[in-house]
Amino acid sequence: GFPALVIIAAGPLMGLAFMAVQVALFGIYMGGSFAPNHKGMAILPKDFSIDFLRRQTLTSRNISGGPVVATGMGGLNFQIEHHLFPSMPSVNLRRARPVVREFCRERDVRYTETTLVESYRIVLRYLQRVGLKHADPFECPLASQLR
Template sequence: MDTSRARRGSDFARLSRRVAEAGLLERRPGYYAIRIGLVGALFAGSWAVFAAVGDSWWQLPVAVLLAVAFAQVTLLAHDLAHGQICRSRRTARTAGLLVGNLAVGLSYGWWMDKHTRHHANPNHEEHDPDVAPDILLWSRGQAETARGLPRLIGRHQAWLFFPLLTLEGVNLKVSSFRALRRPSLKNRAAEALLLVGHVVAYLGALFAVLPPAKALAVLVVHQACYGVYLGCTFAPNHKGMPVLTAQDELDFLRRQVLTSRNVSGGRLLDVALGGLNHQIEHHLFPGMPSVNLRRAKPIVRDYCRSLGVDYVECGLLASWGQALRHLHDVGQPLRAARRA
């Protein structure tokens, strides 16, 4: 028996025991009651401000406020999907449909399936849907075989990354509606009804309060800011970290740690990013309440260092810089081929 392989296979079990003994896997109902109340107040309050401002170009900054509210609701849906808030899957699913589909127009079932596959194989070319070469390219191997739009965009994708993020909110909604065609999607009728309900209520509110030109301007600003907010929340976590292939055989701990990056910062950053700035801890313990991730960080960091496993952490701007440099490097073969 390969004793080295057996030892590595137990590395996560030992870490898990340490984290559990610290009480960090226990649920935090008080924290989530407060957070749900505050996010709900922000969401309802943003729409109340929208109604109060009425027919005015001052609605544009209100659209930014709405984008923040939508992003915070989406982060709550994320925690629901991971079972961080309640034990009952049925309760979590019902709440997720209301929070995701109805409140922000994001299919809870589709996103949960996609995100689960991402967690199982982060940054894996063949298995992680978040690094599929749909528009952007994440490895030089993808660049070498790229065709069509990804090949065109890939040459200058680092420069186009943030502009493309302005479309992410719309992309999520389009993907949500496209997912309704899948027979495998659970609760399709409820998903469809709530998604349509969101669109009708959202557009109805915009065009009931504002004339068409202003309504469209608010829609564009709101969706663009929402997309950038979400992109800046999720992109720093893995982009620019190693991209795995079928040749990479890693145990669970190393697969999660080596492909993830933490973003350092204070409590305000935790609130803004929903705790996902502690991405390494979140990937190791996805069911851990997000408020506990900061407390788990020193345990995980010290343990990884004792094993000689790289634990990557940097500031927010530095994380964006690493992601952009990686995207630029991936596009180099395409730029070279064009010059040839």
């Protein structure tokens, strides 16, 4: 209903332009909220045998930064707790954080937390490592078949 309302209120051309900008900005915002929590973390094969706690803590990272970061990320800065307790309201994840950290420390389970700026550095290093910048395009199996 929202797209129809926008098109009716703003007209077809302006309504579609508004929707395109709105969807693009929302995508950038969501990518900016999700990428810092997972990119550059361990990628485990589906059949890899590991307990639930380790699977969630090894593949996620928390973002520190206080209330400003928590508000900007919609509570997803507590990604480890979010994965361990997916139905917990995001406003309560910060309360679970000290309990989860201590639980992980007692069991020698890695609990990763970093700042927002450092997490973006990690993401950029990861993307650089896996991107074409560090790969020879002629090492591609399909390209070698065509030579």
